[in-house]
Amino acid sequence: MTRQMLIDAVGDILREDGWRGLGVNKIAFRAGVDKKMIYWYFQSYNNLLRTYIKSKDFWIPVFEKFQSEGAELDQELPDFIRSIFTELFNVFYTEPEMQTFIHWQISDSRPVLREISEEREFQGAKIAAMTDPHFKGTGFNFRAVLALILGGVYYVVWHAKMNQTSVCGIDINVEKDRLDLIRSIGQIIDLVWDAAGKEVA
Structure with a gap:
């Protein structure tokens, strides 16, 4: 569930603020989780972005x-x-x-x-x-x-x-x-x- 929340947060920010609005802290805040969860589920910020783009x-x-x-x-x-x-x-x-x-x-x-x-x-x-x-x-x-x-x-x-x-x-x-x-x-x-x-x- 947390994993999908982080992916969804990337999409929400892209729709509302564009790619310039993205960042580890902003994504974590939007998902309502600690930013450590990005590294727990995706190993890196770039891998989260990669996962999001490939899902869409x-x-x-x-x-x-x-x-x-x-x-x-x-x-x-x-x-x-x-x-x-x-x-x-x-x-x-x-x-x-x-x-x-x-x-x-x-x-x-x-x-x-x-x-x-x-x-x-x-x-x-x-x-x-x-x-x-x-x-x-x-x-x-x-x-x-x-x-x-x-x-x-x-x-x-x-x-x-x-x-x-x-x-x-x-x-x-x-x-x-x-x-x-x-x-x-x-x-x-x-x-x-x-x-x-x-x-x-």
């Missing part, structure tokens, strides 16, 4: 599903990729904590955040590698396309949630624009995938 990270269950299914995916590869990025948008749009800790990870150079980012990249590369044969010799770099979609999702959501503003006239706080953006993610993936197929043919 959209990508962890994606990688776990991929590892369990591997090449035996229950859908075609482009459909699988499309479903990942569509769900990423839906989760990122609705989860303030994930919005905050991803922003934290690109704004702070502390080792624990870099470690988590590198692990996410390492696992994601295994999925991206499955798409490489389809694009070999086509002149298309599908990984670059996915990087642009990923960055675009984060950027558009941050604008909508933090500043209540639109990007290129798209305001995802409006349902129509939100659905248009989701549809466009799939269209971009399909268009590039199909174009590469025609290039080989």
Whole structure:
């Protein structure tokens, strides 16, 4: 129970004060426990942060599903990729904590955040590698396309949630624009995938 209270306290502070509000004393105070409990349950402050982020990270269950299914995916590869990025948008749009800790990870150079980012990249590369044969010799770099979609999702959501503003006239706080953006993610993936197929043919 105390362990979960400490994890929850990290999330509470992130939502209310951002990552700059975090600290051993503040987390312990918010959880209502002695700060020694952080070291008892997590061995270090960084390990508490690591545990919290991994408990909230959209990508962890994606990688776990991929590892369990591997090449035996229950859908075609482009459909699988499309479903990942569509769900990423839906989760990122609705989860303030994930919005905050991803922003934290690109704004702070502390080792624990870099470690988590590198692990996410390492696992994601295994999925991206499955798409490489389809694009070999086509002149298309599908990984670059996915990087642009990923960055675009984060950027558009941050604008909508933090500043209540639109990007290129798209305001995802409006349902129509939100659905248009989701549809466009799939269209971009399909268009590039199909174009590469025609290039080989």
